[in-house]
Amino acid sequence: MIKIENIKKSFGDKEILKGISGVFERGKPNLIIGSSGTGKSVLLKCIVGLIAPDEGHIHYDEHELTNANRDTKTEIRRQIGMLFQGGALFDSKTVEQNVMFPLDVLTKMPKGEKLDRVNSALERVGLAGQNQKMPSEISGGMQKRVGIARAIVNDSNYLFCDEPNSGLDPQTSILIDDLILELTEESNITTVVVTHDMNSVMGIGEKIMFLYKGKKLWEGNKNNIMDSNVKEFDDFVFANKVMRKLKKG
Amino acid sequence: MEECISIGINSVFLVALVAFFIGAVTTIQTAYNLVSPLIPNYVIALVVRDMTILELAPTIIGVIFAGKVGSSMASGLGTMRISEQIDALEVMGINSSSYLVLPKIVAAVLMYPMLVIIAGLLAMVGGYLAGVLTNVITPTEYIQGIRFDFNEYTVTFALIKSFAFAFLVSSISSFKGYFTTGGAVEVGQASTAAVTQSVIAILLADYLLAQLLL
Ligand SMILES: Nc1ncnc2c1ncn2[C@@H]1O[C@H](COP(=O)(O)OP(=O)(O)O)[C@@H](O)[C@H]1O
Ligand SMILES: [Mg+2]
Numbered sequence: 001m002i003k004i005e006n007i008k009k010s011f012g013d014k015e016i017l018k019g020i021s022g023v024f025e026r027g028k029p030n031l032i033i034g035s036s037g038t039g040k041s042v043l044l045k046c047i048v049g050l051i052a053p054d055e056g057h058i059h060y061d062e063h064e065l066t067n068a069n070r071d072t073k074t075e076i077r078r079q080i081g082m083l084f085q086g087g088a089l090f091d092s093k094t095v096e097q098n099v100m101f102p103l104d105v106l107t108k109m110p111k112g113e114k115l116d117r118v119n120s121a122l123e124r125v126g127l128a129g130q131n132q133k134m135p136s137e138i139s140g141g142m143q144k145r146v147g148i149a150r151a152i153v154n155d156s157n158y159l160f161c162d163e164p165n166s167g168l169d170p171q172t173s174i175l176i177d178d179l180i181l182e183l184t185e186e187s188n189i190t191t192v193v194v195t196h197d198m199n200s201v202m203g204i205g206e207k208i209m210f211l212y213k214g215k216k217l218w219e220g221n222k223n224n225i226m227d228s229n230v231k232e233f234d235d236f237v238f239a240n241k242v243m244r245k246l247k248k249g
Numbered sequence: 250m251e252e253c254i255s256i257g258i259n260s261v262f263l264v265a266l267v268a269f270f271i272g273a274v275t276t277i278q279t280a281y282n283l284v285s286p287l288i289p290n291y292v293i294a295l296v297v298r299d300m301t302i303l304e305l306a307p308t309i310i311g312v313i314f315a316g317k318v319g320s321s322m323a324s325g326l327g328t329m330r331i332s333e334q335i336d337a338l339e340v341m342g343i344n345s346s347s348y349l350v351l352p353k354i355v356a357a358v359l360m361y362p363m364l365v366i367i368a369g370l371l372a373m374v375g376g377y378l379a380g381v382l383t384n385v386i387t388p389t390e391y392i393q394g395i396r397f398d399f400n401e402y403t404v405t406f407a408l409i410k411s412f413a414f415a416f417l418v419s420s421i422s423s424f425k426g427y428f429t430t431g432g433a434v435e436v437g438q439a440s441t442a443a444v445t446q447s448v449i450a451i452l453l454a455d456y457l458l459a460q461l462l463l
Contacts, residue, residue, distance in 0.1 A: 091334070
């Protein structure tokens with residue numbers, strides 16, 4: 001479980017996050033949704049510690065990230081896996097080297113054990129045997145899956161995904177969503193997914209936080225979306241024609 | 250090690266080619282300007298030697314180095330920045346600047362002086378061939394000129410310049426690339442800015458070092 005309290009962040013005089021609090025539960029995908037430019041990625045980067053928030057606290061179960069000492073930070077980092085928007089694979093390394101990278105830097109495992117882990121992670125995301133491919137030789141969907149393999153290879157307790165579906169066709173998107181859901185439920189980890197894709201929201205939205213211009217305006221799950229009476233949230237949800245029909249019908 | 254290869258080996262051909270022709274052209278032009286019968290022919294070789302070692306090899310090759318290696322460092326790091334590869338390293342707790350930038354600077358500082366030495370030697374070979382083939386100087390005179398009153402300090406000075414230029418180019422270019430923000434357009438801009446600023450830095454450093462050390 002991750003708990004955030006009153007997270008604020010400004011760049012220059014532009015206030016991007018205006019005090020966001022919430023809880024991300026273990027064992028289900030927690031979605032952060034909102035239209036482009038509302039600060040979803042900035043919030044995610046604050047949570048994983050890539051950006052230092054100006055104010056607020058972030059708790060990883062019993063640990064507090066914001067004023068943790070070095071050792072605690074390293075301890076938390078060891079348990080974090082992150083999938084970036086474009087995959088962010090190291091383009092000079094093979095698929096195998098990419099997935100093995102966290103083990104190389106975070107553990108002292110013998111080579112054989114690392115390779116076993118890499119192979120089972122690749123199998124987990126349906127890419128067994130693709131070890132020697134370069135990132136430029138595989139499709140966008142496969143790059144995302146390698147990114148997921150790299151994020152889970154370390155048996156992470158916390159998985160973060162920034163727009164896992166951006167740039168993918170609808171079918172591949174669903175595969176990726178299902179994969180994220182499966183991993184989260186089976187390994188009982190805390191997963192936070194940033195998205196603006198309504199298909200994902202309806203597919204895996206067990207817990208949803210809606211951001212609008214740096215504020216949290218709505219919270220719920222895919223089953224009570226229709227009951228909201230927040231105008232900005234409705235505008236976001238029902239920008240999608242299918243959703244509009246659903247509401248009428 | 251990989252960095253050394255990509256920095257050194259990939260530029261060696263261009264460097265060799267340019268150095269060879271610099272030597273050849275310097276020889277012909279010096280010969281053309283030294284019309285007085287009072288000046289012995291071997292002076293041509295001597296001028297070529299001192300010009301290439303002191304100025305042409307380190308500085309002109311520096312400008313080439315900035316164009317080739319500097320731009321590829323800046324665009325490589327810039328691409329890693331905008332595609333979030335640098336963030337991915339940071340999430341794993343890696344200090345990305347020392348992990349990515351330090352090896353590049355070390356490799357540049359190691360490899361660049363070697364390129365300059367190769368350039369200096371090839372320039373003299375180029376001068377020899379051009380001079381002998383066009384009959385402005387005999388082989389004996391050329392060799393005599395190359396050896397005449399040779400001062401080792403010019404080589405030391407060239408190496409000091411090399412270290413300084415390599416450090417300037419690699420650190421300026423890395424800085425530009427590492428702190429890229431935005432998208433593909435900005436990566437291109439970072440790369441251009443890296444080359445321009447590296448070249449300016451080389452010329453300023455060249456002047457300052459000449460004032461200080463000669
Ligand atoms: N490092 C940064 N410096 C300055 N502004 C930034 C930075 N990162 C993001 N922003 C700005 O913060 C706002 C929110 O960005 P982001 O969180 O990426 O939006 P999204 O919700 O689409 O993920 C944008 O206006 C963006 O320009
Ligand atoms: Mg984003």
